[in-house]
Amino acid sequence: AIEHIEKSIIEKAFSKGWVKPEQILNRTGKKIAIVGSGPAGMAAADQLNKVGHSVTVFERAQSPGGLLRFGIPDFKLDKSVVERRIQLMEAEGVVFKCGVNVGVDVKADELRTEYDAVILAGGATTPRDVPIKGRDLNGIHFAMDFLSANSSKVQKLKLESHKGEKIESVWATDKDVVVIGGGDTGSDCVGTSNRHGAKSITQFEINLKPGPIRDLSNPWPEYPFILRTSTSHEEGCEREWSILTKEFVGDGKGNLQALKIVDIEWFTEKDGRKSFKEVENSERDVPCELALLAIGFVGPEQPILEQFGIETDVRSNAKANLKDFKTSVDGVFAAGDIRRGQSLVVWAISEGRECAASVDEFLMGETTLERKDASMLAI
Ligand SMILES: Cc1cc2nc3c(=O)[nH]c(=O)nc-3n(C[C@H](O)[C@H](O)[C@H](O)COP(=O)(O)OP(=O)(O)OC[C@H]3O[C@@H](n4cnc5c(N)ncnc54)[C@H](O)[C@@H]3O)c2cc1C
Incomplete structure (x- = not known):
């Protein structure tokens, strides 16, 4: 029931033209690289861009969206829903660089040097x-x-x-x-x-x-x-x-x-x-x-984690806790399936948003981004 109420609200908002790109007036000068444009990467990018950071999302596939675009079939998720969200984010200043395989086309060290923080959101699609x-x-x-x-x-x-x-x-x-x-x-x-x-x-x-x-x-x-x-x-x-x-x-x-x-x-x-x-x-x-x-899937692809030097857990996922999403490498965070294993879209979005708050706090010393525990307290 909640799912249908939420869908009705957003569909009405789009159909009425109420969903418009926000102008981000104050830029912080901080640069963030996000590896992976699935729901975790998109959610993190959206939040971090809104608080004024410059966000670049690196995606190895030809178009952004991760499993929303290439996994979940169109008869379950119409791709226009994914596309309109990406267009909105681009209009607000998020940069998507597709066809870039991080670890191969761009090395981990380059990202760590050129960006103030890196979020790994590469999913977990190594098949069994x-x-x-x-x-x-x-x-x-x-x-x-x-x-x-x-x-x-x-x-x-x-x-x-x-x-x-x-x-x-x-x-x-x-x-x-x-x-x-x-x-x-x-x-x-x-x-x-x-x-x-x-x-x-x-x-x-x-x-x-x-x-x-x-x-x-x-x-x-x-x-x-x-x-x-x-x-x-x-x-x-x-x-x-x-x-x-x-x-x-x-x-x-x-x-x-x-x-x-x-x-x-x-x-x-x-x-x-x-x-x-x-x-x-x-x-x-x-x-x-x-x-x-x-x-099923056995976990995330290991080469990128190895190149960043990230510690993994017993299930070969990137090791990062739910409190701050920090990995074992300073300035590198992990969110979504790459951290929790193959899961659900709602979890990926939730982790992306929570991770964004943690990255913002890491860069600015504090954050105004909503966090789950804070919003729970507010209820
Ligand atoms: C067939 C299928 C159907 C599903 N159906 C549902 C469903 O109906 N409902 C539901 O809630 N969940 C569903 N899921 C699960 C859901 O899609 C995932 O849990 C969710 O997409 C995870 O989001 P993510 O952002 O962590 O990773 P992903 O969506 O996997 O996105 C990761 C992205 O990172 C990119 N990437 C990885 N490595 C690199 C690299 N080195 N350089 C650049 N880019 C990189 C990948 O190409 C990918 O685009 C389904 C999963 C599958 C496989």
């Missing part, structure tokens, strides 16, 4: 792979390559990945598609494959099928593990749980032809760990010409 027999066959793609190829095409952009790299056109039309991974990214692949006109779409999940309501072992406020059916699922696809993919089967000419799968049974080991075993005589081949790997 399925390293089984036949993985090198044609027709097996990471979900993000499929989704970003689709997004580029829908937005009439160059055919490039979310990383700004050239990719092949991955299309599901008339193909038997299998999405490996039962989460939200997998669901986006289902919706996109339906729009391409796939012959069949099947989504496999290794875990047990969740129930319709929370289990007693999963109380509030934990994330509820319940069965989720998205509009993409409702549009049409087969869903199966407790399935292990054992092999990608080729046609003898280097192309994917089928997946060898098996049913599994979950059980609890003596030490409490969850484990599974294969169900006897359940191994079978399912036809598949396009396999999309959507089994």
